[in-house]
Amino acid sequence: MTTDLSITIKPSEEKNEQIISSKIQESLKSKGISSKEKITPVFLKKSIDARHGQIKVILKYKVYINETPNGDGESLPVWKEASGEKKVLIIGSGPAGLYAAFRLLEDGIKPVIVERGSCTTDRKNDIKSLENDGKLNSNSNYCFGEGGAGTFSDGKLYTRSNKRGDIGKIYRIFVEFGAPHNILTDAHPHIGTDRLPEIISGMREKIISLGGEFYFDTICTDLLIEKNPETSKLKAKGVKVKGLKTGKESSIEADAVILATGHSASDIYKMLAKISPQTLEAKTFAVGVRVEHPRELIDAIQFHGKSMPQAAEYRLTAQEDERGVYSFCMCPGGYVVPCATSENQIVINGMSASGRNSRWSNAAIVVETRPEDIPQEYADKAKEDGCEALAGLYWRTWLEEKTLQHGNGQFAPAQRLVDFLAHKKSDSLPESSYKPGLVSSRLDEWLPKQVSDRLQKGFADFDKNMHGFVCKEALLIASETRTSTPVRIRRNKETLECEGIDGLFPAGEGSGYSGGIGSSAMDGEKVASSISARLLK
Numbered sequence: 081m082t083t084d085l086s087i088t089i090k091p092s093e094e095k096n097e098q099i100i101s102s103k104i105q106e107s108l109k110s111k112g113i114s115s116k117e118k119i120t121p122v123f124l125k126k127s128i129d130a131r132h133g134q135i136k137v138i139l140k141y142k143v144y145i146n147e148t149p150n151g152d153g154e155s156l157p158v159w160k161e162a163s164g165e166k167k168v169l170i171i172g173s174g175p176a177g178l179y180a181a182f183r184l185l186e187d188g189i190k191p192v193i194v195e196r197g198s199c200t201t202d203r204k205n206d207i208k209s210l211e212n213d214g215k216l217n218s219n220s221n222y223c224f225g226e227g228g229a230g231t232f233s234d235g236k237l238y239t240r241s242n243k244r245g246d247i248g249k250i251y252r253i254f255v256e257f258g259a260p261h262n263i264l265t266d267a268h269p270h271i272g273t274d275r276l277p278e279i280i281s282g283m284r285e286k287i288i289s290l291g292g293e294f295y296f297d298t299i300c301t302d303l304l305i306e307k308n309p310e311t312s313k314l315k316a317k318g319v320k321v322k323g324l325k326t327g328k329e330s331s332i333e334a335d336a337v338i339l340a341t342g343h344s345a346s347d348i349y350k351m352l353a354k355i356s357p358q359t360l361e362a363k364t365f366a367v368g369v370r371v372e373h374p375r376e377l378i379d380a381i382q383f384h385g386k387s388m389p390q391a392a393e394y395r396l397t398a399q400e401d402e403r404g405v406y407s408f409c410m411c412p413g414g415y416v417v418p419c420a421t422s423e424n425q426i427v428i429n430g431m432s433a434s435g436r437n438s439r440w441s442n443a444a445i446v447v448e449t450r451p452e453d454i455p456q457e458y459a460d461k462a463k464e465d466g467c468e469a470l471a472g473l474y475w476r477t478w479l480e481e482k483t484l485q486h487g488n489g490q491f492a493p494a495q496r497l498v499d500f501l502a503h504k505k506s507d508s509l510p511e512s513s514y515k516p517g518l519v520s521s522r523l524d525e526w527l528p529k530q531v532s533d534r535l536q537k538g539f540a541d542f543d544k545n546m547h548g549f550v551c552k553e554a555l556l557i558a559s560e561t562r563t564s565t566p567v568r569i570r571r572n573k574e575t576l577e578c579e580g581i582d583g584l585f586p587a588g589e590g591s592g593y594s595g596g597i598g599s600s601a602m603d604g605e606k607v608a609s610s611i612s613a614r615l616l617k
């Protein structure tokens with residue numbers, strides 16, 4: 081027999097086995113389980129509750145009573161050498177692409193991964209040059225390259241979409257390639273940008289050792305389409321993909337194609353719109369700014385002035401004029417980073433190292449943006465181009481370019497939060513973790529009014545819940561536009577195949593069915609499973 085239980089202890093008691101053991105006994109007693117039984121507690125999860133002025137550590141266990149733990153759910157999948165008889169092309173080596181490759185290898189199917197960006201080693205140099213000299217490589221940067229957008233990130237793995245797959249399996253595979261063991265038990269696990277690149281290259285080496293192939297610095301420029309013989313028209317329903325093109329002359333063929341290109345690949349959405357506009361649909365996304373505070377200030381608010389070994393997290397939400405305003409991708413002890421994928425834009429995001437020990441803590445603060453919120457001119461332009469679903473993408477691009485106009489190269493426009501609320505220019509800006517540099521700018525004046533007004537109200541509400549959040553040291557940096565995709569690629573609910581393009585399987589964040597590392601990895605697995613079932617029938 082087994083039972084799950086939680087015990088609550090003080091942070092100072094975390095290493096005290098005696099206290100923990102007696103709390104477990106107490107909890108079992110309250111469940112009517114006698115102390116005479118042979119019990120084996122297996123630690124499952126740790127979380128911290130810092131609400132109500134007291135810090136509590138909550139430990140969750142599965143307790144085996146007169147039974148030996150069976151290790152269920154702890155094993156790794158078995159990967160087979162790929163025979164090469166069946167081959168699946170994967171466009172994009174982000175979490176969705178990599179985990180799709182691993183899932184295919186469970187069935188001995190050969191994954192061939194095509195990635196526009198460089199391998200982690202070269203990508204590190206491209207990022208260094210972007211941060212130090214403001215030089216952007218539009219194909220190898222924070223969003224594009226081996227491991228996808230998550231390689232240089234906080235590596236937060238927490239996801240609320242647990243039911244969409246086996247998140248434990250995703251974590252165990254990360255651990256196999258070098259992630260710390262505690263990601264299996266922390267309630268909010270994270271890996272850190274200092275550890276991720278090596279983990280990702282380890283994954284690549286394993287996939288290659290099993291017969292998979294990688295092509296870096298290789299852009300999918302188009303799909304190789306077999307015209308439907310019945311219609312012989314490309315734009316008609318029922319076109320079939322048989323591979324991809326990587327330039328005018330070169331192409332690769334395969335039994336199926338997984339499209340795991342993330343949500344920064346605007347060119348991919350435009351390509352799909354040309355092939356089959358009905359495969360795309362507009363979806364709600366969010367845009368806003370990143371707010372950065374001194375870490376000590378956030379820690380003091382969240383831990384009520386008490387000292388804790390880790391940097392504090394926060395999560396804030398408000399409802400303003402019928403739209404959500406919320407914090408996203410909070411990076412305790414982190415850095416604000418330049419995430420543009422084209423020279424004429426500024427896009428920002430956040431990351432942390434495993435120790436989460438920088439002097440700052442930051443988070444995106446974004447405003448929900450529904451398809452009906454997109455200004456008419458972008459809807460008109462999308463209609464003119466033959467695919468109305470692209471309106472949100474056009475507007476996002478406009479905002480990223482407008483941000484650049486108010487910045488200077490990759491120097492991002494910024495304003496103190498108190499000045500944003502007071503509608504005045506900041507005479508000086510506080511020190512920031514954002515390496516390229518900042519330009520003082522009236523964000524309150526040029527951010528779209530629908531965003532700016534709601535941010536104003538949202539910040540005022542946040543300060544009521546987290547007193548001290550609005551302060552002179554708090555800095556806003558623009559613009560945060562890539563929290564999720566504005567476009568969904570429609571796919572069949574059962575087969576996960578693209579509606580309108582046979583043989584193409586959209587996966588991960590770019591497809592609009594996942595968000596974040598964990599859920600995109602699960603989505604990649606799910607799509608690969610479906611392909612596998614079809615190919616091995």
Ligand SMILES: Cc1cc2nc3c(=O)[nH]c(=O)nc-3n(C[C@H](O)[C@H](O)[C@H](O)COP(=O)(O)OP(=O)(O)OC[C@H]3O[C@@H](n4cnc5c(N)ncnc54)[C@H](O)[C@@H]3O)c2cc1C
Nearest residue numbers: 172174175176196228229230233236300342588589596597
């Ligand atoms: C700085 C930063 C920090 C983040 N922090 C976190 C975090 O802490 N936790 C979290 O859960 N999420 C975080 N995210 C988001 C997370 O990285 C993404 O949700 C996740 O990576 C999506 O996975 P994906 O595989 O679907 O797509 P992506 O990771 O975006 O991968 C897509 C890949 O496709 C490639 N590609 C695109 N177009 C083409 C083409 N035409 N041809 C060939 N290749 C192509 C790209 O180069 C890219 O490598 C962060 C993102 C950024 C940018």
